[in-house]
Amino acid sequence: MALSQIGIGSDVAADITRARLTGKRADVSGTAFRTALQIGLSLSVIVLVVLLADVLTGGWSVLTTRLGEFLTAPLRANPAQAGIAQSLAGTLWTGMVVVLLSFPIGIGAAIYLEEYAPQNRLTRFIEVNVRNLAGVPSVVYGILGFTIFVQWSGGFTGGRTALAGGLTLACLVLPIVIITSSEAIRSVPRAIREGGYGVGATQWEIIRTFVLPYAAPGILTGTVLSLARALGEAAPLILVGAVQGRLASQDPIWDPAWLTERFTAMPVTVADWATRPEEGFVANTAAAIVVLLAIVLLFNLGSILLRNRYERKRHR
Amino acid sequence: MLVSAVVSVVISALILVSLLGETFTFVKGLAETGTWSSLWADGWFPRRGQYSVATLLMGSLIVTLVAMAVAIPLGLAGAVYLSEYARPSVRRLLKPALETLAGIPSVVLGVFALTFISPEVVQRFFEAPQANLAAAGLGVGILTIPLVASVSEDAMRSVPAALREASYGLGARKATTCVRVVLPAALSGLVAALILAVSRALGETMVVAIAAGGSAGALFTADPLRPGTTMTAAMIAQAGGTDQVKGDALTFQSLFFVGTLLFGITLSLNLVAGRFVRRFRNVY
Structure with missing residues (x-):
């Protein structure tokens, strides 16, 4: 054959x-x-x-x-009635902070490094710095978050709140967003840029109308993957002070008041329940993992499919 | 946009500042009270003023060794197969599977290590309590497989096809070509993969925090079948005390001391790995 x-x-x-x-x-x-x-x-x-x-x-x-009750009930000491509504809210709002902060800053930094930055020592320093930041263990970001966002700027974040947790996760994924976006921008063919200059476009016009649209799928894949990474992190949130155990706030999940209240998040709840001695929490832990995996893998799978689709289109 | 690029530098500076401030307090506290000996105590019990760094380093070493024993052979096998053998259709199916594995949060692997790997694998072959360092190490190993696989696959795929064809032309078989031509040519990339994997395993937190059984501190042990703790897990175990500092006066500060230690070790490993990657890029 x-x-x-x-x-x-x-x-x-x-x-x-x-x-x-x-x-x-x-x-x-x-x-x-x-x-x-x-x-x-x-x-x-x-x-x-x-x-x-x-x-x-x-x-x-x-x-x-009891899927409905599990998703809507608060964290309770009784395993048969406990739910993950508060953890979902924490994951939603910390994730929101990550999206609003690390995506624009990360993509902005990538555009600067790839398109504008002069070849000098500052640029090289920033690039090396970003690569090293990406390798810093996530617990260390927890220390950063605790010192900077809880202790130093507690007046702004309200202390150990979802906002402080979100800011910490935003710092954690920022280097990943910068690296993946830089790679996507670097893969834009020279000819596309030169074509733009040929018709007299300015640098910003070329970036906006040619480079970014071409790099968009790559940037999107990278950012979505980094969001999935952020939503699965427990260690930095525990150091920032995510609550293990019961939580007072019972606001509806979409209420932004969550940002300035004590919080917990899906991975933190999984870690907490996994070490509970009560028999009933074994099934609860597994169920919470299924929900967490559904969220994280949905983002992962989505970005992988997106990338494959665009790759195939390109090669045609 | 320069501002957003500078944000990353600011973050690095803040990491250093937040680590070093309290670490300095910790070291100064030890010096003032003359309790350097607490660094060589029998175990890591920060609330009792026992800060045996050797316990943490040994725990981290054991977990990392077990993890590498899993991640290197499996990750490398996956990489060689995907890069040298797999047809594009197989690759398109298997690569997402590895990437899915990479996307699994570490808490999930922690629970899996405690409730599945420990009873079904470790306790089946050895006499061990449910929470032990070996189970945690296996969990960390599974987490690092995708990293080893993707970095070494990248390294092998960038070996020029001409090298393989020359090898075939001289009569070498496929397996010989892989092992004696492609792998040596990709060596510095493979070394980088190894170092990055070690650094990742050292920094892995939740798996050890959940599955190694050292949340209340641990005695020094070099036995992977005993409960223990690592640098990372020790930090998590103490986080519950960040608002209510109990016990010894320096308990809270020891968290930062361990953080600095971990940061220093992983940063050096990453810098070395970066050097290998650059050397590799320069050759091809």
Whole structure:
């Protein structure tokens, strides 16, 4: 079959040629190597499947019998009545702060670094700095958030509030937004820019009408992935003071009053419930994980599909 | 827009300031009370004034070693297969699966490590309590697989096709070409992947905080089958006390001390990894 195709890979050609020249057909150690690789890769996929199956079966009883109550009830000490409404609100509002702050600042920084920045020491310093920030462990951002947003600017954020948590997460994902947006902008072909200059457009006109629309899918993918990353983070929020246990505020989920109140978030609740001794919280934890995964993986999958779709369009 | 680029520099500066201020207080406190010996105590019990850094470093080392034992072979196998063997259609299916794994929050892996990996894997083969360092290490390893896979795949894919074709032309088989030509050519990229994975594993927090059983402090142990704590988990365990500082006077400040230690170690690793990546980019 391979021979009938035009342009077979050089590896296939090598195999066929070797078989013809030596008269030997089987490549035992080669097949063993290939199988070992396949086993390694399948193991990773199997782990993913087992994990998903484990949380789904664990949370099944809660998700099927009292999903509505689970999503709308507040955190309670009684596992049979506890819900995640307050955690969802915290995740929503911290996520909102991330979107409103880190996206514009991150994309702005990427445009500056790729389009305007002169090749000097300041630019190089900023670039190295961004790369190193991306590798700082998330707990350390928690210390940043606690010191800066809770202690220093507590008058503005109100202390250990969703606003302080959101600001911390915004700092956490900012370097990721800058890096992915920079990559997307860098991948815009030179010819597109030169075409713009050829018809007399200014630099900003070119960026606005050619570069950004071309880079938009890449930027969108990167920003959505970083939002998913932010929504799954528990460690920095715990250091900032997300509540483990019960929470007083019972505002409706869409009420912006959440921003200046004590808060918790989905991953924090999962971590809290996972270490509770009561039997009933085992199923609750699994159910909360299913909801958290649904949110995070929806963003992830969405951005992956988006990227694949645009990639295929480009190559056509 | 220059302003938004400078924001990242400001964040770095603020990280340093927030870490170093209280770390200085901690060190000064130790010096004033002459309690340097508390850094070599039997374990990490900050509320009792025992700040055994060795306990945290050993815990982090064990978790990282176990994690690498999982992530390096599996991640590398995935990378070699996706880069050298997989047909585009298979690649389009498997790559999103790895990326999905990368998107799973670490709390989820923490719960999985405690409620599945520990009883089904660790306790099945060894005598161990439910919360132990090995289970946490396996969880962290699973989290780092996608990182190892994607960085090393990038490295292998940027090895020029001419190298492979030359190898085939000399009669090498596919497996030989992979192992003796492509992998060495991508070596500095693979080293970068390894260092980044170690740095990521050292900084991984929630898996250890949930599954390693050291939330109330831990005795020094070099045994992965015992409960323990790491630099990261020790910080989380103490966060509950940030508003109600109990116990020893320096309990609260020790959080920042550990943070500084962790920041220093991961930053150095990342700088070294960056150097390897740049060397790799310069060759091809």
